[in-house]
Amino acid sequence: xxxxxxxxxxxxxxxxxxxxxxxxxxxxxxxxxxxxxxxxxxxxxxxxxxxxxxxxxxxxxxxxxxxxxxxxxxxxxxxxxxxxxxxxxxxxxxxxxxxxxxxxxxxxxxxxxxxxxxxxxxxxxxxxxxxxxxxxxxxxxxxxxxxxxxxxxxxxxxxxxxxxxxxxxxxxxxxxxxxxxxxxxxxxxxxxxxxxxxxxxxxxxxxxxxxxxxxxxxxxxxxxxxxxxxxxxxxxxxxxxxxxxxxxxxxxxxxxxxxxxxxxxxxxxxxxxxxxxxxxxxxxxxxxxxxxxxxxxxxxxxxxxxxxxxxxxxxxxxxxxxxxxxxxxxxxxxxxxxxxxxxxxxxxxxxxxxxxxxxxxxxxxxxxxxxxxxxxxxxxxxxxxxxxxxxxxxxxxxxxxxxxxxxxxxxxxxxxxxxxxxxx
Amino acid sequence: xxxxxxxxxxxxxxxxxxxxxxxxxxxxxxxxxxxxxxxxxxxxxxxxxxxxxxxxxxxxxxxxxxxxxxxxxxxxxxxxxxxxxxxxxxxxxxxxxxxxxxxxxxxxxxxxxxxxxxxxxxxxxxxxxxxxxxxxxxxxxxxxxxxxxxxxxxxxxxxxxxxxxxxxxxxxxxxxxxxxxxxxxxxxxxxxxxxxxxxxxxxxxxxxxxxxxxxxxxxxxxxxxxxxxxxxxxxxxxxxxxxxxxxxxxxxxxxxxxxxxxxxxxxxxxxxxxxxxxxxxxxxxxxxxxxxxxxxxxxxxxxxxxxxxxxxxxxxxxxxxxxxxxxxxxxxxxxxxxxxxxxxxxxxxxxxxxxxxxxxxxxxxxxxxxxxxxxxxxxxxxxxxxxxxxxxxxxxxxxxxxxxxxxxxxxxxxxxxxxxxxxx
Numbered sequence: 001x002x003x004x005x006x007x008x009x010x011x012x013x014x015x016x017x018x019x020x021x022x023x024x025x026x027x028x029x030x031x032x033x034x035x036x037x038x039x040x041x042x043x044x045x046x047x048x049x050x051x052x053x054x055x056x057x058x059x060x061x062x063x064x065x066x067x068x069x070x071x072x073x074x075x076x077x078x079x080x081x082x083x084x085x086x087x088x089x090x091x092x093x094x095x096x097x098x099x100x101x102x103x104x105x106x107x108x109x110x111x112x113x114x115x116x117x118x119x120x121x122x123x124x125x126x127x128x129x130x131x132x133x134x135x136x137x138x139x140x141x142x143x144x145x146x147x148x149x150x151x152x153x154x155x156x157x158x159x160x161x162x163x164x165x166x167x168x169x170x171x172x173x174x175x176x177x178x179x180x181x182x183x184x185x186x187x188x189x190x191x192x193x194x195x196x197x198x199x200x201x202x203x204x205x206x207x208x209x210x211x212x213x214x215x216x217x218x219x220x221x222x223x224x225x226x227x228x229x230x231x232x233x234x235x236x237x238x239x240x241x242x243x244x245x246x247x248x249x250x251x252x253x254x255x256x257x258x259x260x261x262x263x264x265x266x267x268x269x270x271x272x273x274x275x276x277x278x279x280x281x282x283x284x285x286x287x288x289x290x291x292x293x294x295x296x297x298x299x300x301x302x303x304x305x306x307x308x309x310x311x312x313x314x315x316x317x318x319x320x321x322x323x324x325x326x327x328x329x330x331x332x333x334x335x336x337x338x339x340x341x342x343x344x345x346x347x348x349x350x351x352x353x354x355x356x357x358x359x360x361x362x363x364x365x366x367x368x369x370x371x372x373x374x375x376x377x378x379x380x381x382x383x384x385x386x387x388x389x390x391x392x393x394x395x396x397x398x399x400x401x402x403x404x405x406x407x408x409x410x411x412x413x414x415x416x417x418x419x420x421x422x423x424x
Numbered sequence: 425x426x427x428x429x430x431x432x433x434x435x436x437x438x439x440x441x442x443x444x445x446x447x448x449x450x451x452x453x454x455x456x457x458x459x460x461x462x463x464x465x466x467x468x469x470x471x472x473x474x475x476x477x478x479x480x481x482x483x484x485x486x487x488x489x490x491x492x493x494x495x496x497x498x499x500x501x502x503x504x505x506x507x508x509x510x511x512x513x514x515x516x517x518x519x520x521x522x523x524x525x526x527x528x529x530x531x532x533x534x535x536x537x538x539x540x541x542x543x544x545x546x547x548x549x550x551x552x553x554x555x556x557x558x559x560x561x562x563x564x565x566x567x568x569x570x571x572x573x574x575x576x577x578x579x580x581x582x583x584x585x586x587x588x589x590x591x592x593x594x595x596x597x598x599x600x601x602x603x604x605x606x607x608x609x610x611x612x613x614x615x616x617x618x619x620x621x622x623x624x625x626x627x628x629x630x631x632x633x634x635x636x637x638x639x640x641x642x643x644x645x646x647x648x649x650x651x652x653x654x655x656x657x658x659x660x661x662x663x664x665x666x667x668x669x670x671x672x673x674x675x676x677x678x679x680x681x682x683x684x685x686x687x688x689x690x691x692x693x694x695x696x697x698x699x700x701x702x703x704x705x706x707x708x709x710x711x712x713x714x715x716x717x718x719x720x721x722x723x724x725x726x727x728x729x730x731x732x733x734x735x736x737x738x739x740x741x742x743x744x745x746x747x748x749x750x751x752x753x754x755x756x757x758x759x760x761x762x763x764x765x766x767x768x769x770x771x772x773x774x775x776x777x778x779x780x781x782x783x784x785x786x787x788x789x790x791x792x793x794x795x796x797x798x799x800x801x802x803x804x805x806x807x808x809x810x811x812x813x814x815x816x817x818x819x820x821x822x823x824x825x826x827x828x829x830x831x832x833x834x835x836x837x838x839x840x841x842x843x844x845x846x847x848x
Contacts, residue, residue, distance in 0.1 A: 021791065024791060106808070110803060110808075117791075119821050119822065120791065198641070202822070221642050223647060224647070241844075247846055248844065248846065251847060255847050255848075341445060363839050364448075367541075368837065373841045374845075378847035380838075384847070385530075398626070398649070399823040401838075413791075413795065413826075414794040414795070414825075414826050416794060416804075417783075417798070418797065418799025419799075420665075420672065420799070421798075421799045421803065422671055422800050422802075423680075423802035
């Protein structure tokens with residue numbers, strides 16, 4: 001690795017750390033002023049942004065991008081307006097910094113206050129969506145954190161233009177430009193260097209495919225909050241309302257199949273499978289969903305002449321992100337819970353039942369970030385939770401689990417006020 | 425690395441994961457029954473424990489241990505009773521599992537509950553204190569987590585005997601023995617294997633010296649919560665009450681110099697240094713504290729004929745854990761804040777002042793886990809905070825910062841209750 005590259009990334013992180021001290025005590029008004037200015041600059045700079053985006057689009061073929069990937073990295077005037085609107089929404093959210101989480105007075109008179117504070121410097125490692133650049137920059141800024149952004153090479157020119165606007169908005173609000181910095185190279189060695197700067201950077205959030213996230217987790221000495229895949233289950237209990245089960249299974253699978261909280265796995269209790277499974281299968285087939293079945297569910301669908309195929313073993317732990325669902329029959333509620341704890345990604349798992357006792361056992365026993373009773377897994381989302389925004393959905397168990405909003409981008413500190421107390 | 429060792433550690437972690445599912449839904453009564461049984465077994469098994477400890481003590485010379493190290497690993501009847509008393513105290517603490525942290529009902533009728541749940545499986549990597557084995561086992565058990573313990577080779581026989589008692593207490597309470605397991609080898613390769621089992625283990629807590637913690641952080645793909653060193657500052661402002669400043673500086677430095685929240689660094693505002701520093705120095709010298717000074721503070725002490733030596737540059741970021749303090753004069757409050765943010769370990773830092781505005785700037789600007797106004801840094805401690813117990817003091821910013829008690833050994837999950845809601 002070149003010494004220049006190490007120097008470049010280290011200097012950038014040092015500047016971010018210095019900026020983070022200023023941001024941590026910046027007022028809500030100042031931070032919001034920078035956000036509102038950014039929301040103005042974005043549409044006003046559409047020409048520059050689209051020209052930069054055109055360079056990335058021109059290079060898209062040499063990066064062998066698919067049509068869907070090219071669509072994701074494409075900016076147009078409407079998308080720029082949407083991105084700016086998202087910035088205004090974050091400006092309107094309450095500032096999490098300084099919130100008092102706890103306050104106690106000890107018998108010796110010491111007052112102990114636990115206050116929400118920014119984490120410090122956050123590194124965001126992501127792929128090729130330009131909205132991520134702005135989303136992450138503004139969520140970090142609003143929560144008082146300095147951000148270091150490292151996006152994919154496919155979107156480098158667009159990101160550079162966007163980062164310049166963020167820096168301009170920061171400067172115009174009197175905040176340090178270094179509060180949000182884009183790494184000015186997509187060299188992998190720069191990323192590897194960054195991931196070792198644990199004295200300067202306090203948290204890494206990777207956003208993207210599983211291989212990126214795994215690379216980051218394996219190479220980072222900085223704490224990582226992972227936003228892994230969603231292998232989400234809907235379990236239809238023997239006492240499920242059939243019409244509700246049908247609606248929830250279909251909504252969870254087809255309303256937006258390409259996202260992490262869409263259902264990929266269907267379990268049906270053995271006592272109800274004979275009657276319920278054909279109904280669920282018909283509804284899914286009507287929506288063009290392919291059913292990949294275990295032998296028991298296959299036999300039931302076979303009897304009813306319903307299209308299906310035999311599942312491969314890997315299907316039962318797969319995130320299809322497509323109109324495909326794996327189907328199994330569960331001999332019992334306990335078996336369903338054990339299957340989910342073994343095969344799901346612990347992201348979003350649902351039970352459909354009228355039996356409150358069964359629901360309580362499921363909700364307590366399934367060890368996932370979000371568990372649902374009689375609702376679609378698609379609700380596992382920061383906006384649906386009322387957080388106002390989210391930087392992702394954590395599949396980790398430390399710090400933040402499930403949807404991560406502004407509060408989850410904060411740490412806390414203890415402020416202790418005494419009048420000369422000594423320890424005896 | 426031998427395939428056998430990998431197999432051994434992997435199997436142990438798989439058993440811990442299976443046990444964690446049972447522990448997560450175990451009742452408070454059952455967990456407390458195991459703790460109370462352990463508190464009974466400890467003194468009742470003193471003979472076995474002391475015999476095991478004698479083996480470790482016999483090997484202490486070949487491990488080249490110092491007198492202080494040998495003292496730390498020595499068990500006697502009194503220490504066993506103290507350890508058992510600590511177990512009873514944890515049994516008496518409230519169970520954090522199941523506490524409702526938030527509850528909202530969304531406009532669509534979805535009820536969103538955020539509940540405290542165990543993290544899952546926690547690995548504790550530590551050195552040679554037998555009380556850590558029991559402390560960590562019981563804190564993990566009470567908080568519903570399965571624990572994997574890996575202590576130092578110097579204490580292996582004692583730990584093996586202690587772990588057998590824990591397993592016995594678990595079994596007698598009807599809980600899985602695998603809920604607390606000691607790795608039955610101190611081979612470094614077993615540790616390296618453990619630190620990569622991120623599908624089975626959810627959190628690693630290293631306790632010990634800096635090199636151990638760094639080794640763990642660099643080799644783990646599992647999230648680590650670090651409990652690093654304390655390079656703690658006391659800053660005496662120009663408006664400090666001189667008598668209070670003297671008491672706090674002396675208490676923070678000498679009350680127990682070998683611990684992480686003891687002061688190692690003294691800063692005195694330039695305007696007060698001429699009068700205050702000689703007084704503080706006399707009080708410290710009376711307690712046999714060595715003063716390592718910057719040129720400005722050295723000149724003041726020189727003038728008053730007070731013993732001191734010139735500090736080496738490394739002294740200003742050192743954790744002495746001894747009767748030594750580094751001394752500097754700060755030209756201003758802002759300079760003091762910047763110095764602390766650069767040179768402290770962000771653990772416990774204090775200001776002594778009568779000036780509320782100066783105190784507020786210090787408390788907001790110093791980016792440390794715990795900041796004090798007119799109180800000794802020695803109060804940064806889970807017991808002093810009223811947590812009832814602590815597994816350590818986190819110097820990380822994610823998940824837990826400062827003293828880590830039972831609640832900080834927990835994660836949370838979202839439980840969502842609907843009546844058929846679909847996402848539109």
